[in-house]
Amino acid sequence: MIAYIEDIATHAGQAVTLRGWLHNRRSSGKIHFLTLRDGTGFIQCVMTTQAVGEEMFKGADHLGQESALIVEGTARADARAPGGYEIDVTGFEVVAESQNYPITPKEHGVDYLMDRRHLWIRSPRQQAVLRVRHEVINAVRDFFNGRGFILADTPIFTPAACEGTTTLFPVQYFDDTTAYLTQSGQLYNEANAMALGRVYSFGPTFRAEKSKTRRHLTEFWMVEPEMAYATLDDVMELAEALVVYVVGRALDRRKQELKTLERDTSKLEQVQAPFPRISYDDAAGILKTKGLPFEWGGDFGAPDETALSEDFDRPMCVHRFPSAIKAFYMKPDPARAELALGVDVLAPEGYGEIIGGGERLADLDLLLQRIKEHNLPQEAFEWYLDLRRYGSVPHAGFGMGIERVVAWICGLEHLREAIPYPRMLYRMYP
């Protein structure tokens, strides 16, 4: 019976056929220990001359790493085995040999591995990251679907900038029209929320970031919920509930992967509501106290984010930033007009901003003024202004960067491992 390694416990004592690749091989006299991987897991297959005969035994002598193999054998419980089972081999077939596989168990440099990303993802560590990513994305979707949000995809080709014009990727559309790759689904989400109440978009977004940091990709995935009849407080509550749920799902369903990654899960178990909430004013004060060269009015840099979050064992919310450093569509605080009703959620352990959002400007006249102040072309935003002309309501939402959340949960140094094929300043291959 064809079986997958992840289901092997359900085949205890049975004859099974496993189809996969040779991950590792060592021999000890009359026994080969073949570690097979099939994409769902890794398992040790024990082959003896006694069980398979001299000829077949010799056929496994020279097999290189990543040779494609179909193995037949019996699943035997073994408490010492990492997955609790081993295979006693009764036969095998070589589907395709592999010689000189370029990624060996020895250490390789990052550029070398990135050039071979299509092969690197076969390694236990990278597989574990990609499975956690899968879990994070599905947890996010289940969270919103379970709360009555409707998925409404926002366009990739957009006629105008949303998050500033310096980091846009232009595309030649037809007839000399220029399209810009979306930086955020935000503006369209607002239109969708006025139609469907509670919505989310979930897709790739693009920033032509010329900076080469461990926290930036030119192409990254973002989930962006938006709610009609909602305020800044609703956003903070929703963001908190989402992060607690996603981390809980990873802890619950990806134990094995987090173990492979040697992640200290006790740190993730601290991620419980409520998250501390501090104002930007207070955050600026804390940074000053800690001796950082931060001035009120500036945006947080990575060292500032790290300094702010180091006092807490869970994510924190920083709210009410100066309007001047936030997007044009942010609603000003009625109590202090120079502040925007925005919030950033910072992950603990120095992982920085994972969520940014807030309440949107619902007033037509003020929005028109902002568009002028930001030198944005009003014509391109006429449709967006319509949302304030026809039944404008308080509304709010946020964006959460998937790779940043995956990097944090997995404990990765750099975002490049949190996505199958990272795109960066000098990286577009494979």
Place this chain on the structure above:
Amino acid sequence: MIAYIEDIATHAGQAVTLRGWLHNRRSSGKIHFLTLRDGTGFIQCVMTTQAVGEEMFKGADHLGQESALIVEGTARADARAPGGYEIDVTGFEVVAESQNYPITPKEHGVDYLMDRRHLWIRSPRQQAVLRVRHEVINAVRDFFNGRGFILADTPIFTPAACEGTTTLFPVQYFDDTTAYLTQSGQLYNEANAMALGRVYSFGPTFRAEKSKTRRHLTEFWMVEPEMAYATLDDVMELAEALVVYVVGRALDRRKQELKTLERDTSKLEQVQAPFPRISYDDAAGILKTKGLPFEWGGDFGAPDETALSEDFDRPMCVHRFPSAIKAFYMKPDPARAELALGVDVLAPEGYGEIIGGGERLADLDLLLQRIKEHNLPQEAFEWYLDLRRYGSVPHAGFGMGIERVVAWICGLEHLREAIPYPRMLYRMYP
């Protein structure tokens, strides 16, 4: 208590607060009938002078379509109401007035509506389509997640063409590098399947189609599963199971929406396994019999697809196409080398191709030859060739276009209504 219209049955007899927009208003003497929408549904609110007093009653006299309203009242069961309930209004608040809303219940032209897509999506019909789309996407994901597939996102920025070079969108990346927007995640899915066994990608794809047909968008969403150790037959089975599941979910969970769309659901109920499977050879014969000007060796046009599918009450599979009209990575039929082990799934009722896929070429030498024959730059495909160098195994997969499936299930004439913000030859706004 704040309530949503979709949950109103759980609040029968209770005082509720609904937050939404005025969809329609008619008055009869001392009664206003206000149809409120809140994104989750539509409900009639009955307001009498007796219940709210003369002054408040007068305040609802002049309200325009899409005015934002918060309504308080009691949920009362009424068998004649479309949703089974009405609201007896006890009070209301105007959040924002709306005057001269541009989309009235009268007929508008398509261009007029497309220019106002951000408002058009508020209409009952467009809301219903978007909710079916949401259901289709979630059904697809649940299907694959439930079968052990891992979601692995493929890149949008790619260094080379996958589905031919004539319909590419180039983007200027950094330092004069040109990136191309992905046409399919196919090639990367193959690498991912060699790492993770069974995978799927689900994201936007791009084709610079200069044709202006009802079946084409320049930006559309596609799900693409890929399986290691799989063949053409596995693909046909998986595709069949997926389509049956997705249609079943829509029928099960989106009854109300399909009713709004006046969809003949008896046709969708016929979508059961097994789907008829015919060879390209036989299909060519059928077209000849039907008097169509089709020659063996050509690809099916829309009229051909319609003619083929009209004999069946469910989707059909056409397999083993001439290699010459299929992509370079298709495996040739061992029995007849001029045929490719590919399959198209055609929806019934003239909706055409919804799925295309097949078995991939696993042999290195043959693949090298194909890349040369297709004049593709071998250097850009070196990573893809590695998959044949290191443990090549039989593998297969397919792509399913989401908008085509949504259009079919909803019974839409044109793909443009199957996505929130369609992008076409002359359409990139809003």
